[in-house]
Structure formats: C-alpha cells, structure tokens
Amino acid sequence: MTLIKSISGIRGTIGGVPGNNLTPIDAVRYAAAYGSWIKQQRDKESYRVVVGRDARISGEMVQQLVMNTLVGLGINVIDLGLSTTPTVEVAVALEHADGGIILTASHNPKEWNALKLLNSKGEFLNAKAGQEILDIAEKGDTTFADVDSLGAITVNDAYIDMHIDEILDLPLVNVEAIKKAKLKVVVDAVNSTGGIAIPLLLDALDVHCTKLYCTPNGEFPHNPEPLKEHLGDLMELVVEEQADFGIVVDPDVDRLAFVDEKGEMFGEEYTLVAVADYVLGHTPGNTVSNMSSSRALRDITEKHGGSYTASAVGEVNVVQQMKDTNAVIGGEGNGGVIYPELHYGRDSLVGIALFLSFLAEQNKTVSEIRAQYPAYFMSKKKITLTPQLDVDLLLKTMAERYASEEIKTIDGVKIDFPENWVHLRKSNTEPIIRIYTEARSQQEADELANRFIAEIKEITGI
The missing domain is CATH 3.40.120.10 (Alpha-D-Glucose-1,6-Bisphosphate, subunit A, domain 3)
Structure with a gap:
C-alpha cells in the first residue's frame, strides 16, 4: 500500500x-x-x-x-x-x-x-x-x-447552494437561454458529491436531470476516472433517454467530461476547448493550459485573436501562468476548467453552466459542436529507466537533438513540430519517463510515441 x-x-x-x-x-x-x-x-x-x-x-x-x-x-x-x-x-x-x-x-x-x-x-x-x-x-x-x-x-x-448562486450570477452564464432551451441530460457522479451539487445546479437552470450513480455513499460503481472505457453505462443511458448529452465528473467534481447525444465521448481534452470557445466569443483574451494538453485550445484561442501559453503540468502552475498572462479562461486537458471570473481553481460546476450557455446559444447538438473543432488524437506512454540513469542529462540530450524545433523545457522537454508534438516528463517518484504525444490521427500519435521510445533506448542503451 x-x-x-x-x-x-x-x-x-x-x-x-x-x-x-x-x-x-x-x-x-x-x-x-x-x-x-x-x-x-x-x-x-x-x-x-x-x-x-x-x-x-x-x-x-x-x-x-x-x-x-x-x-x-x-x-x-x-x-x-x-x-x-x-x-x-x-x-x-x-x-x-x-x-x-x-x-x-x-x-x-x-x-x-x-x-x-x-x-x-x-x-x-x-x-x-x-x-x-x-x-x-x-x-x-x-x-x-x-x-x-x-x-x-x-x-x-449551505456552501454548495452559495457556490451555485455565485455561478448563476456570472454575466456569461445565460440563465434565460438555458431555461428556454429545455435541455435534458444524464449525470454520472460516481456516487460522490457531484450527485448532490450537479442536480442542484441543473434544477436551478430548469434542465431535466436523469441521475446515474448520484447517491453520495462512496461506493464507486466503476473506476472513478472519467475516461471512455469506464463510462459504458452513461453512454447507453444517454441514448436510451434521448438526452441532449451526458455529464460525468470525478469524485471531487474538478474534472468534467461530456457524452454527446449519440452516446459518443465528446473528448475530455475538448471540455476546456468548448468552454473556452464560448468564453472567448464573448470576452476575447488569452488562455493557458498545461504542456500535456491538446493543441486545440491554442487553435481556438488564435481564432478569437488571443494568445495561448502552455504552463508546466500541475494546477498551481496553470493558475500562476493565467495570472501572469491575464488569461480569461484556462485549465487542464483532463477536463479541468478554470474560470477566473469566479475563482482560480478547476471547477466542473462553472464548466457545466458555461457549456450549457454555449449549447443554448448555438442551437446545435453536442456532436455538431464537437465537429467544429480540429481533430487531434493523443497517446500517453512511459518507459522504465534504470535507477542509475541521469534523467536530466537524457532530457537535455533530447532537447539538443531537436534544437531546430520549438522547444520548451520548463517541465521536462516539449518538442512542438508543425503537425504534432511530444512531451517528455520524468516522474518524481519512480525511474520512468512519461511520453505524451498528439497528432492528427491515433496511428500518428502512437507512432510518434514509439519513435521517441526507440530514440531514448538508443541513447541510453536500455
């Protein structure tokens, strides 16, 4: 243990x-x-x-x-x-x-x-x-x-109610449009406190809520990480209920993911992208996400005339970068939305309210909204190293090898190629390097990750 x-x-x-x-x-x-x-x-x-x-x-x-x-x-x-x-x-x-x-x-x-x-x-x-x-x-x-x-x-x-009141008072939360849209959603709160907070928020917005695993007893009915492989029940129920979309959060309600009306994953990386698209459409400005998050946020930010910055991984680093660049929206690609108009912290409740506002104003289906964004695919792998290996020297060598590309070294090494990127991070607790890649197809992302694994093995002889 x-x-x-x-x-x-x-x-x-x-x-x-x-x-x-x-x-x-x-x-x-x-x-x-x-x-x-x-x-x-x-x-x-x-x-x-x-x-x-x-x-x-x-x-x-x-x-x-x-x-x-x-x-x-x-x-x-x-x-x-x-x-x-x-x-x-x-x-x-x-x-x-x-x-x-x-x-x-x-x-x-x-x-x-x-x-x-x-x-x-x-x-x-x-x-x-x-x-x-x-x-x-x-x-x-x-x-x-x-x-x-x-x-x-x-x-x-009373603070969940007070939190919701603060959200409803935000200028970009279009309460009138949401109520008028008569939306229907299914909520998977993995039997934790999202099962209390999210139905209360939806009720305040006149959104019909079908509850799935919303009893806050701590008996998680599936792996609580909101990933596609854990959400079969939610995906099925959205279709069965003919809901507009599905909502899933992790046990403490700071990670948010959606399922579209067809029962397909919206993509956890695209939660922040969609919310940012809405916020930037009303309040143009800068954005921040961490270095392992999707390039799609950069694309959307530049479309709205703003500037995107990547921070080191970790919420505290994202928040500091947001303050430094006066970002109007930011967060992490794991479904973490940070909206500083309310507070500097990942908040699924404000993310839901902003997404509902976007959906109501767009008058499109969730799948149609997802289709508006560039399609990126990610690969996340790791390679085990020998404890004696100098990981910092290895990362420095990789940075030097790709010096002609756009390089960031604030958190491991991130190499931005024109059509894709790779991020190499060392673990602080075990002798491994995590390899994150993103490309225009899953095959390309996987191949890029495997290429860098091969290069690391070549350099280290492991």
Missing part, C-alpha cells in the same frame, strides 16, 4: 502501518503541520480553516481527525461536510478564511484518500509553501493550544 507526501498535500491508502499508508496518525500529523504553517503566516487573534470532503467511505473518519487536530491547535473550523473541491475553494474566499483542506483522492479508487491543502485565497499551495509544511511534519514542530485557547467547529452546509 502507499503513502505519497508531496508539496500539494498527502495522499495514500487507508489502513496499514503509519508512515507507509494514510492512517489516523498520518492524518493528524499532516493536519497539525498544516495548522502550524497557517499560524506562522500571520500573527493574529484567531484563525479559521474551511474543511470539506468528497463521499469516500473513509471521508468522515479522516475529516473528524483533521478538524479536531486543527481545534487542538486553537484554529476554528468551518465544516462543510460533504462538498466538492471547487466549493471548498469558493468558501475559503467568501469566508475570508486563512486556508482550507479538501479530503479527497480525486479520481483514485475508493481505498485512497488525501488531504489537499489551500491557501487563504482558496488556491492550491505553491512549491515553497508545500515544502514548508512537509518540513514541519518531518520535524514534528507543533505546539498545541491550552484548554482555554482551543478552536471550535461551526457546521455550514
């Missing part, structure tokens, strides 16, 4: 041995480190942290441990209970809180859970802050409060 400590938080499998798995002791240790870090940021009379969770079976146990650890540090807690990652992010900002913790392992199976850590803006921590918390945990440098200085827990279960 596994415990992974990183600058973005701590995640692991429930049970087992402390230090090797996510046990109650580990949850307390890292909650204490985070709480200590919060208190180091500002010297003030009182502190508040927002805590929410997805519907994982272990969620309530972990949340109680985390909240009461913060109470023991003298920190007040706003308990959102069952919530979504973007809702917690919005709540931190609305509460003017000192930070937030989301208890979710995103798309990982049910035996996993995690503490995802937010700053006072409701955004994920940067590398410096994350490392400071890891250092505090390593040293055990925590001083708890005395009996007269303990924090308190306040329950607030």
Whole structure:
C-alpha cells in the first residue's frame, strides 16, 4: 500500500502501518503541520480553516481527525461536510478564511484518500509553501493550544447552494437561454458529491436531470476516472433517454467530461476547448493550459485573436501562468476548467453552466459542436529507466537533438513540430519517463510515441 507526501498535500491508502499508508496518525500529523504553517503566516487573534470532503467511505473518519487536530491547535473550523473541491475553494474566499483542506483522492479508487491543502485565497499551495509544511511534519514542530485557547467547529452546509448562486450570477452564464432551451441530460457522479451539487445546479437552470450513480455513499460503481472505457453505462443511458448529452465528473467534481447525444465521448481534452470557445466569443483574451494538453485550445484561442501559453503540468502552475498572462479562461486537458471570473481553481460546476450557455446559444447538438473543432488524437506512454540513469542529462540530450524545433523545457522537454508534438516528463517518484504525444490521427500519435521510445533506448542503451 502507499503513502505519497508531496508539496500539494498527502495522499495514500487507508489502513496499514503509519508512515507507509494514510492512517489516523498520518492524518493528524499532516493536519497539525498544516495548522502550524497557517499560524506562522500571520500573527493574529484567531484563525479559521474551511474543511470539506468528497463521499469516500473513509471521508468522515479522516475529516473528524483533521478538524479536531486543527481545534487542538486553537484554529476554528468551518465544516462543510460533504462538498466538492471547487466549493471548498469558493468558501475559503467568501469566508475570508486563512486556508482550507479538501479530503479527497480525486479520481483514485475508493481505498485512497488525501488531504489537499489551500491557501487563504482558496488556491492550491505553491512549491515553497508545500515544502514548508512537509518540513514541519518531518520535524514534528507543533505546539498545541491550552484548554482555554482551543478552536471550535461551526457546521455550514449551505456552501454548495452559495457556490451555485455565485455561478448563476456570472454575466456569461445565460440563465434565460438555458431555461428556454429545455435541455435534458444524464449525470454520472460516481456516487460522490457531484450527485448532490450537479442536480442542484441543473434544477436551478430548469434542465431535466436523469441521475446515474448520484447517491453520495462512496461506493464507486466503476473506476472513478472519467475516461471512455469506464463510462459504458452513461453512454447507453444517454441514448436510451434521448438526452441532449451526458455529464460525468470525478469524485471531487474538478474534472468534467461530456457524452454527446449519440452516446459518443465528446473528448475530455475538448471540455476546456468548448468552454473556452464560448468564453472567448464573448470576452476575447488569452488562455493557458498545461504542456500535456491538446493543441486545440491554442487553435481556438488564435481564432478569437488571443494568445495561448502552455504552463508546466500541475494546477498551481496553470493558475500562476493565467495570472501572469491575464488569461480569461484556462485549465487542464483532463477536463479541468478554470474560470477566473469566479475563482482560480478547476471547477466542473462553472464548466457545466458555461457549456450549457454555449449549447443554448448555438442551437446545435453536442456532436455538431464537437465537429467544429480540429481533430487531434493523443497517446500517453512511459518507459522504465534504470535507477542509475541521469534523467536530466537524457532530457537535455533530447532537447539538443531537436534544437531546430520549438522547444520548451520548463517541465521536462516539449518538442512542438508543425503537425504534432511530444512531451517528455520524468516522474518524481519512480525511474520512468512519461511520453505524451498528439497528432492528427491515433496511428500518428502512437507512432510518434514509439519513435521517441526507440530514440531514448538508443541513447541510453536500455
């Protein structure tokens, strides 16, 4: 089993041995480190942290441990209970809180859970802050409060409704057009908190919602990563119900994918592309996605007269690049939509509302909208290296070999060819290189990946 400590938080499998798995002791240790870090940021009379969770079976146990650890540090807690990652992010900002913790392992199976850590803006921590918390945990440098200085827990279960209200107030969410369109959708929320939030949003927009796996009990009916091979039930039900399209989210509702009216995948990479097309059509500007996301976003951005920038992989990197370039929309190709008009975080709820607005205004089917975009196909492979190999030197060699092409080295090596691209990234946890490619056909994408695997083997002799 596994415990992974990183600058973005701590995640692991429930049970087992402390230090090797996510046990109650580990949850307390890292909650204490985070709480200590919060208190180091500002010297003030009182502190508040927002805590929410997805519907994982272990969620309530972990949340109680985390909240009461913060109470023991003298920190007040706003308990959102069952919530979504973007809702917690919005709540931190609305509460003017000192930070937030989301208890979710995103798309990982049910035996996993995690503490995802937010700053006072409701955004994920940067590398410096994350490392400071890891250092505090390593040293055990925590001083708890005395009996007269303990924090308190306040329950607030209204924040999903408040999050939806914030979305409905956005100028680009065309509530009137959506209601007039009388749309019908099927929602697969993988029995987590999307099953609470998405039907509420759709009901507010007068969109007919057929629920599939919307009971928030943490019993995931299929692999919770929203990929085509896991979504057969949704694809069938969309056709059976004669719905306009299907919606699927991951357990914490920050990844969004669609199924068209024919029961075909819209393409997770194209969630952001379609939403960006709508946003840019109303508010021209710049966009950002990470280096492993589809080139289609660049194409759409340039069509609208904007400038596209690729960031290093990771939400915190996308957000920083968005701020640096004043991007009006951005995100990640895994279905993560970041709309800064609301907040700087991947948010499936705002993504759904913007897509519904687009659909209502276009008066086209979802498959017709998808056909408007350039067709790109991706391949994702990896190659195992010997532990002794100097991966950084290998990546430098690859960059030098293709120096005549457009090269980016902020996150591994990305080589942009005129008709396709390849992105080589080293893993921080195991001796592998991940090879992402994109081209105009699946065969071409696979062949490009295999070509670079062969080149790496040739250079390294493995």
